[in-house]
Structures are given as C-alpha cells and as structure tokens.
Amino acid sequence: GENVEQHPSTLSVQEGDSAVIKCTYSDSASNYFPWYKQELGKGPQLIIDIRSNVGEKKDQRIAVTLNKTAKHFSLHITETQPEDSAVYFCAAIPGTYKYIFGTGTRLKVLA
Amino acid sequence: EAGVAQSPRYKIIEKRQSVAFWCNPISGHATLYWYQQILGQGPKLLIQFQNNGVVDDSQLPKDRFSAERLKGVDSTLKIQPAKLEDSAVYLCASSLDPGDTEAFFGQGTRLTVV
Numbered sequence: 001g002e003n004v005e006q007h008p009s010t011l012s013v014q015e016g017d018s019a020v021i022k023c024t025y026s027d028s029a030s031n032y033f034p035w036y037k038q039e040l041g042k043g044p045q046l047i048i049d050i051r052s053n054v055g056e057k058k059d060q061r062i063a064v065t066l067n068k069t070a071k072h073f074s075l076h077i078t079e080t081q082p083e084d085s086a087v088y089f090c091a092a093i094p095g096t097y098k099y100i101f102g103t104g105t106r107l108k109v110l111a
Numbered sequence: 112e113a114g115v116a117q118s119p120r121y122k123i124i125e126k127r128q129s130v131a132f133w134c135n136p137i138s139g140h141a142t143l144y145w146y147q148q149i150l151g152q153g154p155k156l157l158i159q160f161q162n163n164g165v166v167d168d169s170q171l172p173k174d175r176f177s178a179e180r181l182k183g184v185d186s187t188l189k190i191q192p193a194k195l196e197d198s199a200v201y202l203c204a205s206s207l208d209p210g211d212t213e214a215f216f217g218q219g220t221r222l223t224v225v
Contacts, residue, residue: 042219
C-alpha cells in the first residue's frame with residue numbers, strides 16, 4: 001500500500017549548522033510533496049512544498065529536493081536557529097488525493 | 112484570513128464513554144480532513160470529505176467512529192464507545208481542492224481516555 005518513510009526520527013544540530021531530513025515514498029503516482037512543521041501544542045503548518053515537475057525549490061533558508069526516479073525527497077535547512085526546533089513531517093499525495101504523512105523528525109537546534 | 116477552528120482543545124473521558132469533536136474549516140474550502148495523531152507518530156487520515164460527501168473513510172473504525180459534514184461546512188467527529196487506544200490528538204484540516212493543494216490544519220483536540 002501507500003507508504004512514506006522518514007529519517008532520521010530525531011536530529012540534533014548546533015545552531016548555525018545545516019539539517020537534512022529524508023523521505024521515501026512508494027506510490028509512483030504521487031505528484032505533490034509538502035513539508036510541515038509542528039510545534040508543541042499546535043497543528044502542522046506548511047513550510048515548503050514541491051511538485052513532481054520540479055527537482056528543487058528554495059525559500060530563504062529552506063530547500064526541498066525531489067528525485068522521482070529514486071522516489072525520495074529531502075528537506076534542507078541551512079543556518080539553523082533555535083526557533084527551527086520542532087517536529088517536521090513530510091507527506092506525499094498520490095492520485096487518490098490522500099495525504100500520506102511520514103513518521104516525523106524531531107529537530108533540536110542547540111544554542 | 113481565519114484559520115481552521117477546532118473545539119474542544121482538550122477532553123478527558125473514561126473508556127466506553129462517548130465524545131464529539133467539532134471543526135470549522137476555512138471559508139470556501141471544499142475539502143475537509145480528520146486525522147488521528149498518536150503521540151510520536153505522523154497524522155493518520157481517518158476521513159476525507161469533499162463538500163458534504165465522503166471521499167475516503169477507509170481507515171475510519173466504523174464500529175465506533177462516525178463523522179458528518181452537514182451543508183458542506185462544519186464537521187463533527189464522534190467516538191462511541193471510546194477505548195484507551197483512542198487517546199490521541201485529533202486534527203482537522205481543510206483545503207481549497209482535493210489533491211495537490213495546501214492543507215491547513217487546526218490546533219487539534221487532545222483526547223485522553225482513562
């Protein structure tokens with residue numbers, strides 16, 4: 001069935017360093033790949049997304065890359081700051097329009 | 112623009128009791144989703160509405176969970192009777208269209224079943 005794997009489950013980085021979170025998906029029909037940030041006690045919020053006709057997208061310190069052949073996509077955060085600490089979820093949307101979320105990555109940025 | 116509103120924020124009930132959650136999506140959003148998020152896991156889709164029709168409820172435990180979206184706007188999710196394993200955060204989300212458009216999430220309702 002449809003599945004999204006996300007790694008790592010936890011990630012600690014020093015402030016100013018980069019963080020990379022990786023996801024793989026199973027359904028080749030997936031064509032939309034959003035990334036959500038969830039802070040404690042809040043619902044997930046979209047931070048960046050990419051569609052299947054694009055290989056890379058960047059928004060200030062955040063970038064996402066997509067490799068359709070390998071069925072994986074990654075989130076890159078540069079110059080990390082303490083406020084980047086949160087749980088990050090990737091998702092893949094297959095032809096059924098159903099969001100399939102990854103298991104989440106808890107990012108800790110150490111000051 | 113007002114976001115997705117959910118209530119209550121927190122609920123504690125005993126097992127075998129019933130509970131209901133309410134969601135008001137962003138105005139104009141045709142698609143509404145209910146997700147269950149167990150601690151430490153990603154959100155799992157329970158049910159997806161397109162206007163007031165059900166698009167996907169394949170992962171909804173229909174023996175105890177029910178949901179409706181009357182008039183294609185607000186939605187309620189009910190659990191009856193609740194089990195201990197239903198303890199989770201229930202998230203409501205809405206999007207303008209189904210498919211490759213951003214889903215906006217509410218803050219969720221944290222349910223504890225004791």
